[in-house]
Amino acid sequence: MAHIGHRVEGPPPGLAWVPPDSGGFDHPSIASIVMTVIERDFGKKKRDTVRRFRELLSLDALHEHNIQANPLPYLERASERIFQLERALFEAAQVFTGPVEETPSGETIRIDKLEYERLLRCREIVEQALTEYKNDEEL
Structure with a gap:
């Protein structure tokens, strides 16, 4: 020095x-x-992307290398999962908005106010998700 x-x-x-x-x-x-x-990331961004994709598919860490080497089966799995979630969303929306096929029986059912508020919140969530889905489809 x-x-x-x-x-x-x-x-x-x-x-x-x-x-x-x-x-x-x-x-x-x-x-x-x-x-x-x-700056050198030595593939860190790609590994983080693969790790996030693996976590979204609820897979364990052993699948990371396979996802990187051959992503097609995992993309197909993700596509199937998205389809199932969309189907569940549409079925839930039909329950809330669909026509009443049966006439009301006249029975009275008592539920707790908190439970009723939860049901209304679920309805809002389904309607909002369906609206967002329709907006995405328009793009």
Whole structure:
């Protein structure tokens, strides 16, 4: 390491001196060292994507390599799962909005107010999801 008052012969290994802006002054200073940071993720983003996809499919970590090597069966599995969820959404929406096929029996059923509010909230969630699905289909 150089001491104050000693002349530095060259930059440390891996660094380069940049001439200072003061013109004619050729003594290197800390401010004149230029370092470039090269970002390397070594495939981290791709591994994170595969890991998230695996977690969405509820698979264990052993499947990550297979997903990366041959994603088609896993994409088909995801597509089937999406189809099943869409079907369940449409069936739930039909229950809430569909025509009443039977005439009311006249029976009175008593439920707790909290349970009724939960049912109404479920209905809102299904209607909102169906609306979002229709909006996505239009795009």
